[in-house]
Amino acid sequence: MFYQYPAISDENLFQQLCKDIYNALYQTEDFQLYKTKGAAQFGIDSYSLRFRTVIQSKKKKLLRSDKAIEKELLADLKETLNLVKRLPFTFDELVFATNTKRYSVIEDYAAQQSQLLTFRIKFISWEELEVYISEYLTIRKKYYPQFDHEADEIPKILTTMPPVAANDVIGRAADLTRLEQLVTAGSPTILIHGMGGIGKTTLLKLAADALLENYDHILWIDYAADEQGNYENDFLIKSFIANPVLLKNLKLNFEPGIALENAMQILLNKLANMPGKNLLMVDNAPLSIMRVRNQLPGFPRWQALITSRIKIPFETIIELPLLDQDASVLLFQKFYLLESDVVTTKWIVEQIGNHTLTIELLAKTAQKRSFKLKELSQMLKEEGLNISRTAKVTTEHDPTGLPTHLMAYLKKIFSLAGLDTKQQHALSFFSVLRSDYVIYDDLKLLFAVLDDDNDFFDLITELAGRGWLLQENNSYTMHQVIQEVIREQLQPDPETVKPLIISLTDLLLIDWDGNPIKTKRFIAHAQHMINYIPCHSSEMATLCNALGLRLEDFDEFGPAVNNYHAAEAFYKTRAEEYEDDLAGIYNNLQSVYKTLGSIDNAIDYQYKALKIQERISQPPHFDIGASYNNLALLYDIKGNLNLALTLMEKSLAIAENAFSGEHPNLASTYSTYASLLSRIGEDNKALGYQLKAFEMRKRVLEAGHPQLDESRNNLAAVYEGLNQLDKAETLFNESLDFKKQYFGEESFTLGTTFNNLAAIYIKRRNYIKAEEYQLQAIALEINGLGEMHYEVANSYSTLAVIKDGLRQYHESIQCAEKAIEIYRYNFPGGHNNIEMYEQYIRMIQRKIPVASTNSIGRNQLCPCGSQKKYKHCCGRA
Numbered sequence: 001m002f003y004q005y006p007a008i009s010d011e012n013l014f015q016q017l018c019k020d021i022y023n024a025l026y027q028t029e030d031f032q033l034y035k036t037k038g039a040a041q042f043g044i045d046s047y048s049l050r051f052r053t054v055i056q057s058k059k060k061k062l063l064r065s066d067k068a069i070e071k072e073l074l075a076d077l078k079e080t081l082n083l084v085k086r087l088p089f090t091f092d093e094l095v096f097a098t099n100t101k102r103y104s105v106i107e108d109y110a111a112q113q114s115q116l117l118t119f120r121i122k123f124i125s126w127e128e129l130e131v132y133i134s135e136y137l138t139i140r141k142k143y144y145p146q147f148d149h150e151a152d153e154i155p156k157i158l159t160t161m162p163p164v165a166a167n168d169v170i171g172r173a174a175d176l177t178r179l180e181q182l183v184t185a186g187s188p189t190i191l192i193h194g195m196g197g198i199g200k201t202t203l204l205k206l207a208a209d210a211l212l213e214n215y216d217h218i219l220w221i222d223y224a225a226d227e228q229g230n231y232e233n234d235f236l237i238k239s240f241i242a243n244p245v246l247l248k249n250l251k252l253n254f255e256p257g258i259a260l261e262n263a264m265q266i267l268l269n270k271l272a273n274m275p276g277k278n279l280l281m282v283d284n285a286p287l288s289i290m291r292v293r294n295q296l297p298g299f300p301r302w303q304a305l306i307t308s309r310i311k312i313p314f315e316t317i318i319e320l321p322l323l324d325q326d327a328s329v330l331l332f333q334k335f336y337l338l339e340s341d342v343v344t345t346k347w348i349v350e351q352i353g354n355h356t357l358t359i360e361l362l363a364k365t366a367q368k369r370s371f372k373l374k375e376l377s378q379m380l381k382e383e384g385l386n387i388s389r390t391a392k393v394t395t396e397h398d399p400t401g402l403p404t405h406l407m408a409y410l411k412k413i414f415s416l417a418g419l420d421t422k423q424q425h426a427l428s429f430f431s432v433l434r435s436d437y438v439i440y441d442d443l444k445l446l447f448a449v450l451d452d453d454n455d456f457f458d459l460i461t462e463l464a465g466r467g468w469l470l471q472e473n474n475s476y477t478m479h480q481v482i483q484e485v486i487r488e489q490l491q492p493d494p495e496t497v498k499p500l501i502i503s504l505t506d507l508l509l510i511d512w513d514g515n516p517i518k519t520k521r522f523i524a525h526a527q528h529m530i531n532y533i534p535c536h537s538s539e540m541a542t543l544c545n546a547l548g549l550r551l552e553d554f555d556e557f558g559p560a561v562n563n564y565h566a567a568e569a570f571y572k573t574r575a576e577e578y579e580d581d582l583a584g585i586y587n588n589l590q591s592v593y594k595t596l597g598s599i600d601n602a603i604d605y606q607y608k609a610l611k612i613q614e615r616i617s618q619p620p621h622f623d624i625g626a627s628y629n630n631l632a633l634l635y636d637i638k639g640n641l642n643l644a645l646t647l648m649e650k651s652l653a654i655a656e657n658a659f660s661g662e663h664p665n666l667a668s669t670y671s672t673y674a675s676l677l678s679r680i681g682e683d684n685k686a687l688g689y690q691l692k693a694f695e696m697r698k699r700v701l702e703a704g705h706p707q708l709d710e711s712r713n714n715l716a717a718v719y720e721g722l723n724q725l726d727k728a729e730t731l732f733n734e735s736l737d738f739k740k741q742y743f744g745e746e747s748f749t750l751g752t753t754f755n756n757l758a759a760i761y762i763k764r765r766n767y768i769k770a771e772e773y774q775l776q777a778i779a780l781e782i783n784g785l786g787e788m789h790y791e792v793a794n795s796y797s798t799l800a801v802i803k804d805g806l807r808q809y810h811e812s813i814q815c816a817e818k819a820i821e822i823y824r825y826n827f828p829g830g831h832n833n834i835e836m837y838e839q840y841i842r843m844i845q846r847k848i849p850v851a852s853t854n855s856i857g858r859n860q861l862c863p864c865g866s867q868k869k870y871k872h873c874c875g876r877a
């Protein structure tokens with residue numbers, strides 16, 4: 001019901017009214033009075049620079065003829081148009097407001113001038129102003145409190161509001177501030193979007209509490225799933241018309257049997273015509289809200305805040321982030337009070353991706369079952385979220401308030417109801433990949449999508465839009481909690497994800513000229529898949545083998561061994577069928593055990609591979625030649641250089657016969673042969689083969705390939721042997737830069753290059769620089785290979801030479817003794833290097849000067865160069 005509000009007769013009060021009405025219309029405080037009475041106002045009373053609008057408020061004495069008022073208003077408008085030209089700012093609209101009725105002469109003149117000027121002119125009469133007075137409760141209370149009794153008939157809160165204790169909410173202060181800013185700025189509809197269970201409802205409750213005083217009426221609609229997690233299409237309508245509190249407050253009584261749609265139209269019409277500034281809140285909205293979007297009460301009388309895990313295309317969208325780790329820890333500690341261990345708690349919340357609801361459920365379960373944090377973390381490692389020792393707990397997230405088990409509730413929250421077979425199939429693929437963002441083009445590779453990707457693009461973006469996937473620019477991932485729930489519900493196995501296994505294997509198994517560095521981004525996904533898909537099929541065994549190769553490329557030798565053995569176990573169950581694959585696995589096991597320093601194991605596996613190769617292939621097959629090559633390297637490490645050369649010459653003959661043209665495998669054979677030639681002092685001959693290998697690799701491999709760096713390093717070593725030190729140093733430094741870029745500054749492979757640089761500076765007699773490089777080499781090798789690896793022994797032997805050059809004889813002996821200790825550990829049957837190092841020690845001992853205590857003070861530095869006092873060194877009793 002509208003009232004005829006008496007026109008305001010006070011000029012200042014009328015100006016205030018016009019200003020307040022425009023602030024209410026734009027839901028802002030930007031409209032201000034322009035200067036003070038008597039100052040040069042240039043024809044306006046109020047203005048907003050932000051909305052580029054100025055207002056002239058003309059209060060007239062009404063007890064006169066219409067002709068007189070009309071004439072006076074026209075003159076006022078003309079004068080105003082002249083004055084506003086002198087304003088010190090530009091604007092788009094002039095509002096000419098009056099407390100009179102509408103006059104057509106004024107309207108026509110305003111329309112005519114709007115066509116001629118650079119701004120619009122809007123004439124507003126009292127009839128229009130009193131409509132706004134009716135609509136806005138705050139204005140009505142301020143200017144016409146005597147007419148406000150109808151507002152009391154409709155309460156401010158139209159439905160039951162879920163309670164929230166703002167002080168108990170953790171980690172959402174910044175999100176609430178951002179939401180309040182958007183509301184204050186006048187956004188008509190704001191969607192709070194995010195995956196299920198991260199706090200969208202909590203943020204909406206906080207907003208309702210914080211914004212309560214800003215609105216005349218607030219309406220909260222809760223859209224919830226049924227017991228099976230399904231969403232009825234007409235549930236939103238039922239949420240309105242079946243809400244007895246809302247119907248009572250709006251004084252609506254529907255006739256029995258009325259159609260849902262008709263009742264909804266009546267209710268929405270009632271809301272749309274409700275005066276004042278109002279707020280609609282819809283929690284957990286489905287996509288079907290779009291069917292009634294245009295019928296919902298709208299701006300400017302209503303603003304809407306809507307939460308949904310679906311990315312519904314509203315005007316403004318807030319992407320609600322996951323809690324940060326610190327807030328996640330505090331949330332866990334809020335519900336778990338038995339003990340405090342921040343480090344373990346951080347690990348726990350990290351495993352569940354800082355997911356708010358899961359943190360609450362897990363903490364409450366641990367509290368109820370009296371789990372220690374270490375015990376809980378162990379259960380998560382072994383069982384994931386589907387822990388066997390569980391308990392029913394309650395959460396405010398569940399509108400039913402009924403106690404439930406952790407996984408049971410998560411399955412309800414992330415129900416697969418409504419997803420078709422293709423969507424579920426895609427989700428099962430994501431559930432076994434690592435929870436890292438994957439760019440769309442890589443997803444196409446993993447899902448084996450051809451050039452026509454329209455259907456796939458629609459599938460991925462729809463799953464992201466519905467909250468199943470997280471999206472960041474053009475990359476997608478699945479949250480760890482959703483992954484676990486999907487695995488629990490769909491139980492992916494080698495057959496159901498077979499296409500993904502094959503794609504991932506193809507991406508990891510590179511051709512002879514392939515660059516392993518380009519495969520690195522797929523390694524983590526393969527590792528993650530192997531955690532959940534057993535190696536009980538040929539496809540999985542092939543994936544384990546491919547993964548082992550790539551892990552070995554990037555110094556992850558322990559995991560590489562595990563994957564090789566997993567593949568070996570499957571192939572052994574059907575050895576006759578998979579002989580060739582078994583030989584390949586044995587060859588790969590040889591490689592990784594050689595790197596780890598387990599030389600006897602490596603030799604055993606290489607002979608196993610050779611035995612199969614000789615049975616299924618006829619010489620001169622390259623696989624046999626490759627086995628000879630590997631055995632040559634192994635026997636060289638064991639100190640049997642003659643046998644190594646014999647095997648290597650066999651390998652070279654086979655390789656040159658097998659590869660008539662240029663091939664990286666032939667280049668590798670040349671490189672290995674050259675290294676052995678250097679070992680017997682034939683450096684000039686070695687240089688020829690190393691150059692052939694390097695040039696061949698440059699022609700057949702792309703720039704940045706690790707084999708090019710291997711050739712660079714090997715060629716430099718030959719130059720060092722030939723005393724061409726500048727050439728050697730340049731190549732070694734290039735190799736060092738490459739390794740740092742592609743493998744990181746902590747990779748043990750840098751140790752070899754630091755060793756080689758140290759050798760150069762030994763020849764230059766710059767022992768201080770040589771020591772610097774050698775100590776770096778030892779630190780990297782110990783960190784990557786362990787302190788008892790034979791490569792570490794070789795590095796200590798070089799350091800012994802450096803200490804000798806520095807005249808630190810006792811430390812030189814200690815380094816040689818450490819080398820002997822390591823060699824005896826690795827080669828209990830003996831090794832040529834042991835005798836060589838023992839001879840070296842005897843030689844260094846002869847260098848230690850013999851001095852009498854009479855000529856040297858016991859507190860003076862020892863002349864042997866140890867930098868110790870004589871009494872603690874050579875002069876010890």
